[in-house]
Amino acid sequence: MRRSLGALPLLVFVGLAFGIPAIAMVAGAFTPGLDNLALTLQGGYLLALLNSVKLSAVVAVLGAVLGTFLAQAVVTSRSTALREAVLTASGVLANFGGVPLAFFWVATLGNAGVVSGLLGLPSGSLFSFWGLALVYLYFAVPLMVLVIAPALDGLRPQWREAAANNGATTRHYWRHVGLPVLTPGLLGGVVLLFGSAFAAYATASAMGAGTVLPLVTLKIAAALSGDVQTGFENVGLALSLDMVLVAALVMAVYLPLQKRSTRWLQ
Amino acid sequence: MTTLAPVAPAPETVPSGQARTGGSRLWRRFVLALAGLYFLVPLGASFWFTIYNEATGVSFAPYAELWTAEGFLSSLLLSLGLAVATIVLVLLLTLPAMITVRLAAPRLRPVMEVVCTLPLVVPPITFVAGISRSLQVGGEVLAPTPFWATLIAIQDQDFPLVLVFVYVILVLPFVYRSLDAGLRTMDVRTLVEAARNLGASWPYVMFRVIVPNLRSALASASFLTLALVLGEYTVASILGYQPFAVWIVTISGSKGQLSVAVSVLSLLLTWLLLLTISGGTRGRRSA
Numbered sequence: 001m002r003r004s005l006g007a008l009p010l011l012v013f014v015g016l017a018f019g020i021p022a023i024a025m026v027a028g029a030f031t032p033g034l035d036n037l038a039l040t041l042q043g044g045y046l047l048a049l050l051n052s053v054k055l056s057a058v059v060a061v062l063g064a065v066l067g068t069f070l071a072q073a074v075v076t077s078r079s080t081a082l083r084e085a086v087l088t089a090s091g092v093l094a095n096f097g098g099v100p101l102a103f104f105w106v107a108t109l110g111n112a113g114v115v116s117g118l119l120g121l122p123s124g125s126l127f128s129f130w131g132l133a134l135v136y137l138y139f140a141v142p143l144m145v146l147v148i149a150p151a152l153d154g155l156r157p158q159w160r161e162a163a164a165n166n167g168a169t170t171r172h173y174w175r176h177v178g179l180p181v182l183t184p185g186l187l188g189g190v191v192l193l194f195g196s197a198f199a200a201y202a203t204a205s206a207m208g209a210g211t212v213l214p215l216v217t218l219k220i221a222a223a224l225s226g227d228v229q230t231g232f233e234n235v236g237l238a239l240s241l242d243m244v245l246v247a248a249l250v251m252a253v254y255l256p257l258q259k260r261s262t263r264w265l266q
Numbered sequence: 267m268t269t270l271a272p273v274a275p276a277p278e279t280v281p282s283g284q285a286r287t288g289g290s291r292l293w294r295r296f297v298l299a300l301a302g303l304y305f306l307v308p309l310g311a312s313f314w315f316t317i318y319n320e321a322t323g324v325s326f327a328p329y330a331e332l333w334t335a336e337g338f339l340s341s342l343l344l345s346l347g348l349a350v351a352t353i354v355l356v357l358l359l360t361l362p363a364m365i366t367v368r369l370a371a372p373r374l375r376p377v378m379e380v381v382c383t384l385p386l387v388v389p390p391i392t393f394v395a396g397i398s399r400s401l402q403v404g405g406e407v408l409a410p411t412p413f414w415a416t417l418i419a420i421q422d423q424d425f426p427l428v429l430v431f432v433y434v435i436l437v438l439p440f441v442y443r444s445l446d447a448g449l450r451t452m453d454v455r456t457l458v459e460a461a462r463n464l465g466a467s468w469p470y471v472m473f474r475v476i477v478p479n480l481r482s483a484l485a486s487a488s489f490l491t492l493a494l495v496l497g498e499y500t501v502a503s504i505l506g507y508q509p510f511a512v513w514i515v516t517i518s519g520s521k522g523q524l525s526v527a528v529s530v531l532s533l534l535l536t537w538l539l540l541l542t543i544s545g546g547t548r549g550r551r552s553a
Contacts, residue, residue, distance in 0.1 A: 028396075103514070103529040115307060201500045
């Protein structure tokens with residue numbers, strides 16, 4: 001026991017700072033009984049939950065596909081400068097705050113935006129499902145590039161040569177060699193993108209997306225601040241529990257995949 | 267980012283290589299052009315947005331106005347202070363724990379891994395929901411006890427320690443991974459035993475043996491934390507504090523140009539931070 005004393009402060013801290021809020025959330029969600037949880041699966045709350053899931057799914061799949069193409073274009077390029085530039089930029093954009101991201105897009109495609117003026121876009125185009133998806137992809141694609149680039153690096157040129165020597169076309173190579181090797185990484189990327197889009201709050205909130213596209217994170221914030229009606233804080237906690245369950249499911253898929261995909265990077 | 271190695275040039279030994287290269291070059295150009303358009307247009311447009319308006323034409327006034335804008339300095343200083351406190355606390359908690367696990371208690375390793383991965387499962391907004399409920403219930407329960415003063419003290423408007431605690435939890439997975447990768451590159455046990463045999467005290471071992479070897483891992487953990495705390499909006503806004511990101515949103519209503527100008531600057535800041543990280547790791551690798 002004495003030997004593990006060094007780990008004690010961390011465990012105690014996490015127990016307090018993480019454990020207590022977690023218990024408070026679960027306890028609040030179940031007070032009184034199942035009423036609040038049942039409420040979150042109806043009407044406007046259910047709609048928000050479904051909107052969040054739909055938006056995150058679209059962002060995850062599109063982001064994964066586009067990010068993989070971009071990463072492949074960069075990884076197979078002979079220019080080290082291009083590679084460095086894209087990977088650094090991806091690191092910046094994937095770690096970038098949600099608030100400035102929202103303002104960039106509002107300044108670009110918002111109602112008084114520079115580009116929307118040039119294109120003559122109708123007012124409110126950005127504040128829609130696909131508008132928000134476009135904004136979310138701005139951090140999702142770079143995140144995918146960071147996740148998948150090592151896996152693409154792991155595709156040995158020798159495998160391609162071996163396949164070609166055996167008469168395989170490019171299509172055969174990808175169908176039977178490339179994609180199977182990449183699958184865990186790709187799925188892991190999709191799941192990670194889904195999780196980060198699902199949890200995103202700052203961007204949607206700063207854009208004021210709540211009225212056009214209610215999302216579960218916005219609903220929780222509204223319930224917590226008592227914007228809607230007082231006494232709805234427990235609904236916020238119940239919605240939080242719904243979210244954690246979805247996120248836990250997502251992570252339960254992601255973590256084993258991440259372990260598997262690292263096998264190819266040796 | 268430390269795992270990146272220079273790519274070997276693509277082999278051209280394939281018989282059909284010439285035709286394929288031609289096709290793939292076109293394909294690559296298309297992808298890169300599209301990505302360039304998508305990622306650069308908002309940056310350019312935002313910059314233009316900040317320096318041009320119909321009344322005054324082109325002017326860099328928003329960037330000058332920034333420094334005197336009400337709340338800019340105080341919110342930035344608050345964010346920086348929170349970031350420093352978070353970095354210190356998270357390193358003080360994780361580093362001894364991870365070294366202990368390596369040296370003395372390998373059986374705790376799975377526990378550590380779970381504890382440090384768990385925060386990834388919890389979206390910040392749900393975490394802050396739990397926090398605000400805990401503070402509220404805690405305030406009622408602890409009211410008759412001396413702990414009540416503690417609870418009030420951590421919610422101080424000038425320096426809300428409660429945010430530091432939340433941020434430590436939120437960055438834990440990233441810090442853990444970064445330090446874990448750093449510790450993998452050194453033989454902790456041998457180094458510590460050698461130092462101890464030579465009569466070094468534990469603090470000496472920690473600060474003169476372990477920390478110097480972990481410099482790049484510590485730097486990248488710190489900079490990631492700094493980037494995260496500077497950009498953090500969700501928790502702070504819901505708990506009602508006004509660090510940097512919350513301040514940007516607050517002024518966006520009345521001063522659109524200014525809020526975009528701050529966004530441009532914060533992008534540059536994030537960029538600089540990450541360049542420092544990758545510069546640090548690269549320097550270490552070549553050393």
